[in-house]
Structures are given as structure tokens and as C-alpha cells.
Amino acid sequence: MRTKFGVLVAALGLFCVVAPAVAHHGFDTEYDANKKFKHEGVVKAVLWTNPHMRVHVDVTQGGKTVTYNMEITSPNSVQRQGWGRNSLLPGEKVVFEGYGGKVDETRGSLLSIAKLDAPNKPLFVQGGPEAVQQGFPGAR
Amino acid sequence: MKEVIGVFMTIAVLSLALLAQLQAQGGVSQIQVGGSPTVPDNLVTSQPIPRLPDGHVDITGPWVGGGSNGDIERDGGLKPGELPLLPWAKELRDKRLEKDEPYTACLPMSVPRVNPYPWKFALSYTAKGLSHIYVLHETGDAGAHRVVYMDGRPHPPDPIPTWWGHSTGRFEKDTLVIDTIGYNDKFWFDSRGTPHTEQLHTVERWTRINWGRITNDFLLDDPGAFSRPVNLKFQGRLLRPDLKTGGGELMEFICLEGNEYGAAAGFVPGQGTSIK
Numbered sequence: 001m002r003t004k005f006g007v008l009v010a011a012l013g014l015f016c017v018v019a020p021a022v023a024h025h026g027f028d029t030e031y032d033a034n035k036k037f038k039h040e041g042v043v044k045a046v047l048w049t050n051p052h053m054r055v056h057v058d059v060t061q062g063g064k065t066v067t068y069n070m071e072i073t074s075p076n077s078v079q080r081q082g083w084g085r086n087s088l089l090p091g092e093k094v095v096f097e098g099y100g101g102k103v104d105e106t107r108g109s110l111l112s113i114a115k116l117d118a119p120n121k122p123l124f125v126q127g128g129p130e131a132v133q134q135g136f137p138g139a140r
Numbered sequence: 141m142k143e144v145i146g147v148f149m150t151i152a153v154l155s156l157a158l159l160a161q162l163q164a165q166g167g168v169s170q171i172q173v174g175g176s177p178t179v180p181d182n183l184v185t186s187q188p189i190p191r192l193p194d195g196h197v198d199i200t201g202p203w204v205g206g207g208s209n210g211d212i213e214r215d216g217g218l219k220p221g222e223l224p225l226l227p228w229a230k231e232l233r234d235k236r237l238e239k240d241e242p243y244t245a246c247l248p249m250s251v252p253r254v255n256p257y258p259w260k261f262a263l264s265y266t267a268k269g270l271s272h273i274y275v276l277h278e279t280g281d282a283g284a285h286r287v288v289y290m291d292g293r294p295h296p297p298d299p300i301p302t303w304w305g306h307s308t309g310r311f312e313k314d315t316l317v318i319d320t321i322g323y324n325d326k327f328w329f330d331s332r333g334t335p336h337t338e339q340l341h342t343v344e345r346w347t348r349i350n351w352g353r354i355t356n357d358f359l360l361d362d363p364g365a366f367s368r369p370v371n372l373k374f375q376g377r378l379l380r381p382d383l384k385t386g387g388g389e390l391m392e393f394i395c396l397e398g399n400e401y402g403a404a405a406g407f408v409p410g411q412g413t414s415i416k
Contacts, residue, residue: 006365026331028273029237029238029239029405029407030239030401030402030404030405031405032391043165049397049398050279050393050394050395050396050397050398050399051246051279051393051395051398051401052398052399054398054400056266058279064141069400071400071404072391073258076176076257076278076386076391076392076393077176077257079386079391080176080177080385080386081177082384091388100404101404102404102405102406103404103405103406104403104404104405104406107345107400107403107404108404109404131290
């Protein structure tokens with residue numbers, strides 16, 4: 001079952017790279033396409049909140065722990081894509097990519113996230129600025 | 141020139157390969173409308189159009205799409221510049237910033253806007269028959285519902301402007317026709333900031349053209365902001381009804397629960413509710 005789930009999320013992830021999801025709001029009003037980052041960290045919290053879920057990840061930088069507050073799509077959307085309560089849990093080591101906020105770089109738009117022991121099987125891949133380039137309704 | 145053709149052909153082949161791959165994956169291409177999986181194009185006629193006991197086509201849904209979102213001009217099938225906005229309205233649209241759209245502060249989208257999440261027509265029957273249709277959106281409406289009166293009542297003579305206005309409906313054969321006046325001027329037609337006035341009058345003509353699709357032939361008439369009435373066309377997609385994707389049902393969505401939009405960029409969202 002978990003293998004099937006993994007295949008599903010990987011397929012969804014692969015697709016999202018080329019045809020990213022449309023969000024509740026646009027990307028470039030809040031985030032900076034030039035502030036792309038990739039970090040490893042430990043999941044601190046997964047907030048199943050509306051209108052967007054948030055994933056908080058603790059990242060060690062220069063001897064300090066920095067908590068990244070990453071935005072993803074809605075709880076309903078990820079459930080319809082196969083997520084359940086145990087898809088991503090606090091304490092799990094992850095590698096994630098995202099774009100930083102225009103003012104607060106630790107508030108980011110999550111581009112992708114995968115467990116550290118399976119970095120090539122993303123649990124989630126968001127569009128980021130590529131969604132704007134695709135020209136999908138609502139992506140601007 | 142040969143290089144250009146070669147690049148074009150390569151892109152075309154890759155696109156077709158991607159499309160085939162997506163089809164093989166069971167229609168995940170619907171992710172592009174906000175992660176709400178809808179019936180793929182190759183299955184829209186796989187079942188007959190359902191009918192209700194009273195003979196009406198069942199237009200319940202839930203549907204995804206069927207209105208404007210990013211740009212009403214583009215989404216409605218017009219070319220750039222074809223939307224007949226009056227100069228002041230065009231100037232206002234061009235001046236508006238997306239961060240100020242009321243929708244981002246969880247205020248209603250209103251008509252004809254839909255976001256990437258599902259919505260449905262909820263038909264309400266009483267002893268007198270179909271008396272009301274409630275339009276329910278999974279999100280974007282801050283918990284409100286839109287009422288369409290189906291009992292033959294007229295519009296009130298001078299309604300107080302509201303976010304959803306006053307709607308009356310009727311069936312013309314298999315098409316649900318909704319006539320609405322009494323809108324306020326606070327909502328935007330799209331993220332682009334296309335405005336309107338309280339003179340707005342809309343006529344929606346909803347037709348379920350097959351099992352998987354519904355069309356919205358939309359008349360927008362607002363002499364306060366447009367030089368003439370304009371017809372727009374939208375299409376909604378049926379939410380996939382299988383249990384794997386949530387059973388084809390609307391789900392709970394409380395927009396104000398944790399709206400952090402703007403915090404990363406240091407602004408307060410949704411400040412553009414006035415055309416003044």
C-alpha cells in the first residue's frame with residue numbers, strides 16, 4: 001500500500017514539475033522567484049489549516065536552528081491527491097525546496113518536499129514561479 | 141529556420157509524450173485546477189447525463205471551474221482588449237494590485253468568479269416543487285451561500301446591494317437560467333482587478349452538455365463600467381466522484397482559520413473592496 005502511495009505521490013510530483021498547481025492566490029505578490037533555496041531539516045509541525053496548509057521545518061544554519069514556515073495548498077487538495085494524516089509527520093527528516101518571501105525569507109512557498117531517505121520520491125511539488133509562466137488561470 | 145522547426149517538433153513530441161503519460165496515470169492533469177481531480181476529457185461521455193425524478197437534468201455537480209478567476213477577459217474566451225471596459229474602469233483595473241483583491245482576505249468571490257476548488261448547485265424541493273437552488277462553494281465565500289429563487293418571484297424593486305445580489309432562476313428546457321441584480325461593487329471579477337458597479341446585471345445560462353462538463357453562457361451587463369453588454373463563455377468540469385479522490389463531495393474549508401497570506405511580504409491582504 002505504501003509503495004502504491006509512493007508511486008502516486010511521485011507521479012503527482014513529476015507532473016507538477018511541468019504543470020504546477022494553481023493556488024488560492026498568486027505567487028509573485030508574496031514570494032521572490034530569485035530567492036530559491038534547498039535545505040535539509042526536521043519537520044516541526046504540519047498544520048492542516050485553511051486556506052493553506054503550513055509545514056514548519058527546523059533547519060540548522062550556522063549552529064542555530066531556523067524554523068522555515070512553508071506554505072502549500074489546501075488540506076482538501078492534498079487529501080484529494082492522496083495525502084493522509086501520516087503522510088508527513090513531526091520529527092521526520094526531510095529535504096525541501098522553496099522560494100522565500102519578499103520580506104521574510106523563512107516564510108516560503110514550498111516547491112517540493114521529500115523524506116531524507118527517499119529524496120527522489122517527493123511527497124509534494126508545488127509550482128512556484130513556473131506556474132505563472134504556464135499561464136494557468138489564477139496563477140498570476 | 142530548420143532549427144526552429146526542429147525545436148518546435150521536439151517540444152510537440154515531448155508534449156504529446158507527457159499527455160500520454162498523464163492519461164496513463166489516470167487523469168492527474170486536473171491538478172492544474174488547484175488539486176481538485178476532475179473527470180478527464182476522454183470520459184466525459186462515458187455515462188449518460190443524469191435526470192432528476194421531476195425530469196430536470198441533474199446539474200448538481202460538484203463542478204470545478206465554470207467562471208472567471210485569473211482574468212475574466214481571457215477566461216471568458218475574449219482576446220486581449222476585447223472586454224468593453226469604460227476608460228475609468230480600465231484605468232482602475234490596471235492600477236489595482238493582486239494583493240488587494242478581497243478574495244485573498246476570505247471575502248466572497250461572487251459571480252461569475254470561481255476559484256480552483258469545487259462548488260455545486262444544491263436543489264431544494266418543498267411540497268410546491270423546486271423552490272430554491274443554493275450555490276455552495278467549497279471556499280472563497282467565507283461561509284456564505286448564494287440563493288437562487290426558483291419559485292417565480294420577481295426581483296425586489298430597489299434591493300440593498302449585497303455580495304451575491306438577488307437571483308431568480310428558471311429552466312428553459314435543459315438550461316438553468318439565473319438572472320441577478322443587486323450586487324455591491326466590492327468584489328473583483330478576477331485577480332487582475334476587473335471592476336464593476338452596482339448597476340451590474342448578469343444572466344447565466346448553465347447547460348450540462350454531457351456527463352462530465354457544464355457550460356456557462358454568461359451575459360455581463362453593467363452600463364456603469366462597460367460600454368455595452370458582453371457575452372462570455374466558461375466551462376466547468378465534474379469533480380471526479382470516486383472515493384479515492386474524496387467521493388466527489390465538497391469538503392470543509394474555513395478560509396479564516398489560518399490565513400497567513402501577505403505575512404511573507406509584509407502586507408495586509410484584501411484591501412481593495414472599493415471602486416472609489
